[in-house]
Amino acid sequence: MSMKKPKIGIARGVFPEVLAKLEAHFDVVSNQSDSVLTKAQIIAMLKDCDGAFTTGGDRIDAEVFVACPRLKIVANMAVGYNNFDIPAFNAAHVQATNTPDVLTETTADFGFALMMATARRITESEHFLRAGKWNKWGFDMFAGSDIHGATLGILGMGRIGQGIARRGSHGFGMKVIYHNRSKLDSATEESCRASYVTKEKLLKTADHLVLVLPYSPENHHTIGAAELAQMKPTATLVNIARGGIVDDAALALALKNKTISAAGIDVFEGEPSVHPDLLTVPNVVLTPHIASSSVPTRMAMANLAADNLIDFFAGREVRTPINNLPQRAGT
Numbered sequence: 001m002s003m004k005k006p007k008i009g010i011a012r013g014v015f016p017e018v019l020a021k022l023e024a025h026f027d028v029v030s031n032q033s034d035s036v037l038t039k040a041q042i043i044a045m046l047k048d049c050d051g052a053f054t055t056g057g058d059r060i061d062a063e064v065f066v067a068c069p070r071l072k073i074v075a076n077m078a079v080g081y082n083n084f085d086i087p088a089f090n091a092a093h094v095q096a097t098n099t100p101d102v103l104t105e106t107t108a109d110f111g112f113a114l115m116m117a118t119a120r121r122i123t124e125s126e127h128f129l130r131a132g133k134w135n136k137w138g139f140d141m142f143a144g145s146d147i148h149g150a151t152l153g154i155l156g157m158g159r160i161g162q163g164i165a166r167r168g169s170h171g172f173g174m175k176v177i178y179h180n181r182s183k184l185d186s187a188t189e190e191s192c193r194a195s196y197v198t199k200e201k202l203l204k205t206a207d208h209l210v211l212v213l214p215y216s217p218e219n220h221h222t223i224g225a226a227e228l229a230q231m232k233p234t235a236t237l238v239n240i241a242r243g244g245i246v247d248d249a250a251l252a253l254a255l256k257n258k259t260i261s262a263a264g265i266d267v268f269e270g271e272p273s274v275h276p277d278l279l280t281v282p283n284v285v286l287t288p289h290i291a292s293s294s295v296p297t298r299m300a301m302a303n304l305a306a307d308n309l310i311d312f313f314a315g316r317e318v319r320t321p322i323n324n325l326p327q328r329a330g331t
Helices: 015-025 039-046 060-068 086-091 103-118 124-132 159-172 186-192 199-205 225-230 248-256 293-312
Strands: 007-010 027-030 052-053 073-076 095-097 150-156 176-179 195-197 207-212 237-238 262-265 284-285
Touching: 007 284, 015 027, 015 237, 015 293, 039 060, 052 293, 060 086, 073 284, 086 095, 086 262, 103 124, 103 207, 103 237, 103 262, 103 284, 103 293, 124 284, 150 159, 150 199, 159 176, 159 186, 159 195, 176 199, 176 225, 186 195, 199 225, 225 248
Parallel strands: 007 027, 007 052, 052 073, 073 095, 150 176, 150 207, 176 195, 207 237, 237 262, 262 284
Antiparallel strands: none
16 A cells, blocks of 8 residues: 655745655645745645745744644755744754765855955946946046955954965965854864954955855844944955845945945845945945855755655654754654
């Protein structure tokens, strides 16, 4: 007698190959039109589902679990999970998973690229060229700041931060300093050629400051007006962490007043909305949350989220759990 397949809901569009992989194991309801679902629409999709495949923009909390009592697992196609209310997951005995590791190197590549674009004023100069304003060469035309030999500051020294540190120290001869919730072990520091400093020294010393810390209520507006005022006027700031880590209004004002030289921002408060003042300052590079967006990496993220669902319902341990439940609910 054949067992009825578990039912899963996929909240956003996903690679056709990953959809086919999931359809081999589950009864799937999917949103391949990739429309952004409201909370009510997510609940309507998941109300009779056993599992869910989500992205970082889909809020999953107690309200969802009350309305969707069959849910046993939600697999997030993202490393960050501030869209998950983890205490609510635990109370409802629902497994949460994410997709760490597979995006580390690609995201570190992007963080470094965004830092270089910011330091060398690439976006600003391209706008100038496209507007037809380039009619002569000038000795100081879009003169930016150097990366090689400069001091790279990293706030948040997890896997991605370490990847950026290695690129800076090994590839560009940068002096790397970092601040983290806890100091790294000496072997990791040595491999990154990085030195631990206080947050105050990090802000005052870095020529280029990159933010790679996870979002939490405690980290909200970690960089605001007071912190920006401590930075060098020649310094740049790059945020590839999460929206809300930086006070975007304060940043826009700091850029306008030249409190700092320039910024590169991939994540925003209230995204996909962007603070309008950031759109009016020229000395900023803006990208739409694409730090992990290479085809191989996004495919690896989607496959890992799918594998977590498949393993769970096969009674195996999930590969990348966020919460540790007392027993496997998939068995």
